[in-house]
Amino acid sequence: MEERVKELDCLYQISRIVEKRSDLDTILQEIVDFIPSAWQYPHIACARITLKENTFMSPHFQESQWKQSAPLIIEKKNAGCLEVFYLEEKPHANEGPFLREERKLIDALAERIGDAIKLIHVEKELSSYRKNLEEIVEKRTSELTLANHQLQKEIAERERAERSLREFEDMRIKEIHHRIKNNLQVVSGLLYLESTNYDPNKVVEAFKQSENRVRSIALIHEKLYQSSNCKTLDFLDYVNELMQYLIHSYDLDTNKVIVNVNVDKFHLEMDRAVPLGIIINELVSNALQHAFKEGQDGVIEIHFAKENSDYILVVHDSGHFPKEIDFKNTESLGLQLVTNLVSQIDGTIDLNISEGTTFTIRF
Template sequence: MPGPKSNLIDLEILDGMPDGIALVRVDGSIIHMNAALRHMCGVPDEPGEPLKLESLAVPDNIAQWRRFFTHAAEDGGPMSFDATISRASDKFTFYAEVSFHRKSLHGEPVIVATIRNMSRHRKIEEALRLEESRLEALLRLNQMTGEPINRICDFALEEAVRLTGSRIGYLAFYDEEQEKLTMHAWSAQGVKECRISNRTIEYPIKNTGLWGEAVRQRRPVITNDYNAPSPYKKGLPPGHVRLERHMNVPIMDDGRIVVVAGVGNKPEPYDIRDVRELVLLMEGMWRLLQRKQSEDQLKMSLAEKEVLLKEIHHRVKNNLQIVSSLISLQSEVATPENMTAAFKESQDRIRSMAMIHERLYRARDLAKVDFGEYLRNLTSYLKSSYQPRTAEVQIDVQNIMLDIDRAIPCGLIVNELVSNAFKYAFPDGRRGTLEISMRKDENGILLVVADDGPGLPPGIDVSNTPTLGLQLVHALVGQLDGELALHREKGARFEIRFK
């Protein structure tokens, strides 16, 4: 667009410059725009009507352009400022660095306007600021180890909303086994805008609409036009926040989805950068929650160990007293002829107690014993000790946890009944079966030891018997505050029920 006093050589030089350059009269009318500026601003080579320089500015910037232009025209010195340019062809705006410098062209004062597109630089600066902001958020997040889980989640969610430029957000935990989302946090703005009276907390994934696709597809899902038709949408409940845009991501831990985080209503479309910000922040939150959970469990474990260590002396004292009482009872019925057998019985009783302590101190939970596993090990030990070659042992026990105050007497009961069965139920190589079962139901725990041997002599009363083993069983059932029943139909069947 050469003007009447422009110089052809000068224009050729200007057209070769990478920055946008315009020669402007002091009244603001453009004499010439170089090729870079025409391309930058979407101006055709022959625009038709003369253009004013300020027509390149967005309306909010026009006053600023006039002020700097006037200063340059009056003072002559270069005036530089940042501005937003509006492209004529499609009204697309971009950031630019603008400078005005007064020159003389063929004796006429002109303003040389240099316009440099700074959009790429601005994006780089914004990306750096965003990265710095995200790192600050992660740093603050990692310093929240001592905070409650709710406060950690609320902070992470608000930062996610801020870093993605969104208005609202939510956070839900996901249970892959139950295929269920449990809402845990809403952003402050989301709570303010929401008008739902009774908010649902748990959502089976099969009942969710578009927001459940992040779980079903196991990847981030971006919806930049929420009003557009979608086969995944199931509608919003009355009072729900109006959605224009929506994005949510699944957070994985060892291949499992553990968290679903979502944001919505960003003024601009969501893109992969928003996905990255949301994923990195939520992964940082999840790692903190896992670390906090581990630390809390460790603290609980240490506190539990401290309490239990204080009880060890008391337990040892009580158990040594039991050992002393057992030996004392055994000595009352021992004779020179059965001395070896008496020592063997005492050894088995003490061994049954020692096995409980062994399992107790090897377990993570120092307060309780997996009694089902203990029964299997005790029975295996007694079978190897008595070697009843013709006896088939059938064990059907649940993994029931018992505290030591119930485990010790219960273990001694099993020791007595199983030992008696191995000694007396299969005489002279007789084949038979020993059944041991343990079940827990609404009435408590039922322990059964049964054999199909010859059974007990008809005159024996379990509650008043001369044999030491059955005396111990009766006393120990009383210690458990339980009930003992003996069935004699096919061999001997002992049923002990306790809480």
């Protein structure tokens, strides 16, 4: 657990270094200075980043036979490498003296460093292009009365520059979603680690539910980051992946309980996708925990469609919902959260328990 916390902290600190600095050499030097602290034996670890002809080394750097490395890939090309050395022999683990988790960490760090280098290069190129364009436009403006054709050319150049600026803005938005996703993953990981410190079932389950809620939000940012359109979400794809996560989280026997997803193919904006994702997470989690007795067969269904100007979400399970419980006035945090989120999207929610349990939400 201690090693996992160190890895999460390392990824978080690297993200902070990239966010605070603009000079590439400074960023890479600060990163290489910090990396040894995340390894199992930090007092005998050192690191080196090689980027083309430039080299950045941690204090007291020295090569040794105990080495772990990962390539720096920029625009699908090998531009250098990240290396970590141990200066003394240590017991064999997975990759020489290095842990399996350290292989995953060095690969993740190399990917993060490659992304940072690419982003800084794009920013510098765009700044240079913008400066050159402004100089050209300023010079040509004084000659407008002499050549209308030249004016049209300058307008075309400015339009190309504006397209470049829009593309750059899209890249920045995706970068923001990437950082949010990473921070939420850190929170999710720490919640999981915290839950392993407690034995009482209720405390462990509370951490598990919190982890699932964070994951339902993080998954939205992950999908937006991967999409070419970083403002709207493919909701069918999102719900399918959320169900796979919950099935794994609750160790569901899919031969006993079947989960069916029937969601129309369309995209949702963030202000609707986030509350709907949490609502689906809460209702499905509630069904997985309470609807079926141990070993009982069952079905959980999620339907989502648009009728005229309204959206309709239906979450149904074939299990049992206690008649004495008023879902709108209960101590259950999950159902309280569902009710509040439905109000947030200006919707209505109804419950039918005549045949299983069916929640219907309209907004």
